[in-house]
Amino acid sequence: MKPFTYERVATPAEAAAAALKNPKARFIAGGTNLLDLMKLEIEVPPHLIDINRLGLDKIKETDQGGLRIGALVRNTDLAADRRVRKDYAVLSRALLSGASGQLRNKATTAGNLLQRTRCPYFYDPTMPCNKRAPGSGCSALQGFNRNLAILGTSDQCIATHPSDMAVAMRLLDATVETVHADGRTRAIPIASFHRLPGTTPHIETDLAPGELITAVVLPPPLGGTHIYRKVRDRASYAFALVSVAAVLQRDGTGRAAFGGLAHKPWRVEAAEARMAQGPKAVADAVLAGARTTPQNAFKTVLAERTLAAVFEQARA
Amino acid sequence: MKFDSPATTNPIDRLKVVGKPIDRIDGKLKTTGTAPYAYERNDVAPNAAYGYILGASIAKGRITSLDVSAAKRAPGVIAVVTYQNAGKLAKAKAHTARLLAGPEVQHFDQAVAIVVAETFEQARDASRRIKVRYAATKGAYDLAVAIKTAQKPAPNPDAGADKPDTAVGDFAGAFAKASVQLDETYTTPDQCHAMMEPHATTAAWEGDKLTVWTSNQMIAWAVRDLTETLLIPKENVRVISPYIGGGFGSKLWIRADALAAILGARAAGRPVKVALARTQIFNNTTHRPATIQRIRIGCGPDGRIAAIGHESWSGDLPGGGPETAANQTRLLYAGENRMTAHRLAVLDLPEGNAMRAPGEAPGLMALEIAMDELAEKLKIDPVELRIRNDVQYDPEAGPKRPFSHRDLIGCLRTGAQRFGWDKRSATPGRVRDGRWLVGLGMAAAFRNNISMTSAARVGIDRKGVVTVATDMTDIGTGSYTVIAQTAAEMMGVDVEKVVVLLGDSSFPASSGSGGQWGGNSASSGVYAACVKLREALARKAGFDPATAVFDDGKIRSGNKSATLAELAGDAGLSAEDTIEFEGLDKAYAQSTFGAHFVEAGVDAQTGEIRVRRMGGAFAAGRILNPKSARSQVIGAMTMGVGAALMEEAVVDKRYGCFINHDMAGYEVPVHADIPHQDVVFLDEVDDKSSPLKAKGVGELGICGVGAAVANAVYNACGVRVREYPITLDKILAGWAKV
């Protein structure tokens, strides 16, 4: 870990000002991802801006009938919120399938969206990795890539986004609200929030340097049956090999988003039009263009089967 | 005391304290975080500076230049030690690779430099300012390729590998003639110990005297290895290790943390502590080597084995040893014609070495799937097939070398009955519970019983308090407790009246903890010392030591009695002795036995595998403490689930390292993976194993579990996976084939 300076801010405006002053600074929320990365010197911010006391830890109903989730709401609190459990159960279930109780107590809504990949080469600073050290090469392409991406990959990077929560947020069409270092605010649809690796795998989101997430807004509830199915090698405390977030309606329509397949939560709206034709039809459309390696080719089969399991569960 | 003839009735047989499920006496200290571990010895080594190890970023080659100047200038740095200024060091015989690299690098993450600083963060930061240039050379990292040039390894009796090969009768001929043949190859991956406490050491020099507080299973070996490494006399080294947060074989020898702390302390002129970061443990220390195992069994339609052959290939650094995965096949089943062979390839991966029942754990993962496959071919129940091939003597040596006590059949029957084995459908894929395909599987458990020389000193004071001192370690196994029970039984006092002091090289040298020999051997050493102390007390009381009875804090003879406290007097009394096992292990095969039963569920859509129920029956001589023994066995069964379903240190064959080197990448079972575990010990004593009539039990529990899981998975879903770990991608691939 490199030595760094630290300050605690009290308002979003102060946070923005601090970010403006220190262009290389990082915000620290729960710290459950950032500190691990700093210990390994994968992230080397010279300055940390502690945003835990911004008061952004509330969940409020919006005028439109949705929910505005403060950026600092802990994963545990979000999963347990009565309104979330009732109207956005898929989100609650996705959260509870992630990490461990202790981590969820610290992890925040914004931090979860911004957590970085679990590609093993990203985590070993002695190895080439375009995401960690742009231009150094991608060790995973020809290396251990069993749990890496099959959709939206590039020759530069095949990492996945490991979040469960983000898959549910994508399914629910959430919006990310931010404030720039210069005070401007904006709302980013979740679909365009995370980026594909392309030739710049080190740039993972649409956020500008110093831009602070203040809230994530959910549109009004969808109704239907909410399912989050996470498939992994052990029963708990593991990242998804494949996950499916789904809301299925009685009339056979619905939505499905996938985790563990790409650099971002993966949802193909056009595929959802085939919902009534069953899981295979949907999966075929979602997985079109998949590029697999011998180690992760199973993910195409697994994604289809997991979706089928979700359909079965919804019927049961 | 020599143990060279079977035990007769002795005070242990009273079983007033021994055999009782007494809580671990170190349990509260450990669960409340108050047991001081090696890294936390501020009480004895205040003012310790922090050391951090920089590891090699290549797997094989040479250091061509080392620039430590920036590190030395970094804030808080006290000293930087590399091979260039470490002074003369040698490789201890027990180590395959040196603990400090330079100029040659022998494996990835081999220690290259130690930075000592005022804080941990400063030391770690400075370590990354060291500039190392390497000239990498091509290494061998792929076992499947390297076995083509594998050799017959040199015998290494110390590592349980006294003979690489064995052969009896005419295996090839009998196998060729057998009407039912099984010939399959199985693989097990590299695995890491993943114990909770990382390797850690605090070291301090006073003049040329060295004290090392370290997390280590084998104190006497640690002294020996330090003496050999540092080229200093034994008298100058003291090793202290009273509490250990798990070792599983990775702490049988001193590792780089110890050397780094020692060299750092010498350079800094003050105590230094070093703990390996979790990410370093995988490549800097040892691991269980991967194996490729071919098993051939030939028999007639009745299932009686006529020919059994087990070959195992593994790899290690030059000068290393094999994983002795075929060893149990020499002893477990009958058969006139037999062969076993180990072949060793050169691999430039980190040093392979002992982990969680070396040999038998991976060996049975293969052999016991093979038996399941054979049972299926024969249409004989897997339990029955094993019963039919039971043998009461060492099948390589013949009837002249019987087992000291062998009740594998008892384990199989008891286990089967308790588990409800009769409900199993022999045809796979027949049982469904909601989304789950459900199957039952079983395997035999087998682990050799090893006994080791072990000494102890036992004293009694004027308050009647009995103090035991031995350099034995408690790695979470319950040594403190069974030793206290042994001393209490022998001296006729309450267990609360016994103080046990362990893990200090100034105490008599014990067996240490490893190979499941510790509990039985070390307690027998304590038994021997207690016999001597009883004699001294009896003589002092004027009683005949042979007939005097020790009970209730008193010694009695006829209607005369005296309290032990009075006899001890102000000066106290103490006695020291060593148990030496001689001959009985040659005359008798001594082993421990068991049977594992597993119910597994395989998700019919996704292929996810979850263990639903486990049961085991074990025969391992007298159980000194059923509670700590059960804890050992359920822990071992848990490790077996890990080995079956998830544990794999993945080799990056380009960089020559284990790439999933943290606990997020190297998965071990979590609570949610482990269902109820039913454990029963058969009520038995083995008079040929020790005066306590006990045997090893800790590692027995892991032996065979992996195969029982594999067999249950097969029974559930019809996919036979022969490459561990059994993960859902392999199940999906199997389904795709049918």
Ligand SMILES: Cc1cc2nc3c(=O)[nH]c(=O)nc-3n(C[C@H](O)[C@H](O)[C@H](O)COP(=O)(O)OP(=O)(O)OC[C@H]3O[C@@H](n4cnc5c(N)ncnc54)[C@H](O)[C@@H]3O)c2cc1C
């Ligand atoms: C062992 C382990 C297992 C895990 N398993 C899972 C799992 O199974 N599923 C899963 O989904 N997750 C898992 N996680 C990840 C966990 O969910 C994330 O670490 C957590 O959500 C991050 O939140 P945080 O508040 O701690 O973020 P931090 O670590 O504080 O921050 C992460 C990043 O977000 C930035 N940031 C934080 N808040 C803001 C803001 N308001 N505006 C702008 N930038 C911001 C920080 O600068 C930093 O770059 C696991 C983590 C660990 C350590």
Ligand code: SF4
């Ligand atoms: S997949 Fe991405 S994160 Fe992984 S090594 Fe390649 S560039 Fe780095």
